[in-house]
Amino acid sequence: MSVKNLCPCGLGEPYGECCGPLHAGEREAATAEQLMRSRYSAFAVGDADYLLRTWHPKTRPAELDLDPSQRWLRLEILSRTGGGPFDSEGTVDFRALYRLDGATGSLAEHSRFTRRGKAWLYVDGDHD
Incomplete structure (x- = not known):
């Protein structure tokens, strides 16, 4: 398995076996952390x-424009509460490292998730 095919979420699994099936709608995230990793x-x-599909409808923006020049480098899960299968x-508290315009930066967030039926949804988060 080449490093190129590893899932960006950091678990060391191939993308096609890790977050890829969630992105394709083939299955739902089983936990809030899994949703966090798949969103990263x-x-x-x-x-x-x-x-947008995994964002709670009450807090979801009408559209989302991603900057194609921003490169996400690494995700660190710092802590979590609840968010399990039951x-x-x-x-989920996390730190994400990125590169933009030649500079490296980080984003830290305390993210809140809720479950609707079998699907976990991102509600919102507080940035550090």
Whole structure:
């Protein structure tokens, strides 16, 4: 397995076996953390449709324009609460490293998730 085919979410699995099936709508994220990782991967591969589809309708923007020059480098999950297979809500604290215009930066967020039926949805987040 080449590094090129690894999923951007950082779990070390091939994209086609990790976040790829979620992006394609073949299955739902089982936990809030899995949704967080798949959303990070969607940013990394430029899948705005998946990001909008997994955003809670009450907080979802009408459209989402991703900057194709922004390169997402690494995701670090810092902590999580709830968000398991039997929970209805959860939070994930993360840090994402990126490169934009030749400079490296980071985004830290405390993200909130809720479950609707079998699907986890991103509600909103507080940035550090």
